[in-house]
Amino acid sequence: MEKVRRVERIAALTKMLVDSPQKLITLNEFCDYFGIAKSTLSEDIASLKRAMNHFELGTVETVAGAAGGVRFIPHRRGAQANQVLRDVQARMQEPDRIITGGFIYMSDILYDWHIMSRLGEIMMSRFADRQPDYILTVETKGIPLAVMVARAFNKPLVIARRDSKVTEGSCISINYVTGSSKRIQTMTLTKRAIPPNSRVLIVDDFMKAGGTAKGMAELVAEMNGVVVGTGVLVATEEPNPKLIDHYESLFTFHNINERTKEINIEPVWEPEGE
Numbered sequence: 001m002e003k004v005r006r007v008e009r010i011a012a013l014t015k016m017l018v019d020s021p022q023k024l025i026t027l028n029e030f031c032d033y034f035g036i037a038k039s040t041l042s043e044d045i046a047s048l049k050r051a052m053n054h055f056e057l058g059t060v061e062t063v064a065g066a067a068g069g070v071r072f073i074p075h076r077r078g079a080q081a082n083q084v085l086r087d088v089q090a091r092m093q094e095p096d097r098i099i100t101g102g103f104i105y106m107s108d109i110l111y112d113w114h115i116m117s118r119l120g121e122i123m124m125s126r127f128a129d130r131q132p133d134y135i136l137t138v139e140t141k142g143i144p145l146a147v148m149v150a151r152a153f154n155k156p157l158v159i160a161r162r163d164s165k166v167t168e169g170s171c172i173s174i175n176y177v178t179g180s181s182k183r184i185q186t187m188t189l190t191k192r193a194i195p196p197n198s199r200v201l202i203v204d205d206f207m208k209a210g211g212t213a214k215g216m217a218e219l220v221a222e223m224n225g226v227v228v229g230t231g232v233l234v235a236t237e238e239p240n241p242k243l244i245d246h247y248e249s250l251f252t253f254h255n256i257n258e259r260t261k262e263i264n265i266e267p268v269w270e271p272e273g274e
Contacts, residue, residue, distance in 0.1 A: 017072035022154035026069040076121035078272045084118045085267035095261035102256050110144050120148025123231045130228040132201035134158050142204040149203050164188040172222050176215030187215050196224040207235040210242035
């Protein structure tokens with residue numbers, strides 16, 4: 001490889017780490033790729049660590065030992081997280097989003113990867129200590145956020161279906177009662193999706209009473225897995241309590257005034273200055 005300047009090498013190093021969040025890459029891989037000594041690479045990593053910490057863009061973590069290396073953890077906390085939440089709140093409160101019946105149109109936000117990638121990093125940061133093995137959601141609108149949470153964790157995404165498909169082989173199905181409409185619905189997951197004793201983080205786009213999240217938790221239990229947390233994009237203020245005891249939401253929906261076109265939705269703010 002043609003010799004490059006240090007600043008160019010650090011730029012390439014940053015790109016490689018950010019493209020593979022949470023993945024441990026050995027120092028030898030980088031040394032071979034850049035054609036440099038470990039001492040030189042260590043200086044580059046130290047500079048990158050300082051920059052990421054200073055600008056609160058994430059954490060560059062080194063792991064010592066023969067099986068060690070370096071990885072990038074895309075934390076998004078504090079003031080930076082709150083700015084993202086503030087921007088999304090402003091979009092959610094646009095008056096033309098109100099749909100007759102007290103609903104909000106959110107599809108354009110849910111399918112905007114630029115927004116979802118940042119919200120996924122915020123949610124990953126809130127559940128970082130749970131160390132999930134799998135991220136579970138149910139089709140369909142919860143998928144974009146769950147994809148980004150799975151990417152931030154560098155863990156597999158599992159999607160429960162409303163009906164079984166022959167192409168997925170043997171499945172486990174459960175019936176659950178939706179908390180809001182009290183309707184009985186079916187949720188299905190292939191038996192191969194989650195091995196026994198796996199740690200599972202549940203992610204969804206919206207929670208009213210918590211019936212869907214409770215159904216996913218029951219599905220995990222049927223597969224002998226362990227639910228380590230539940231995260232949703234938006235949770236309603238009422239009813240309270242929900243059908244599940246513990247969950248994290250990025251936003252709390254209070255109410256809509258269809259006469260004044262006001263949408264009362266508030267972020268669950270991150271602590272700042274810590």
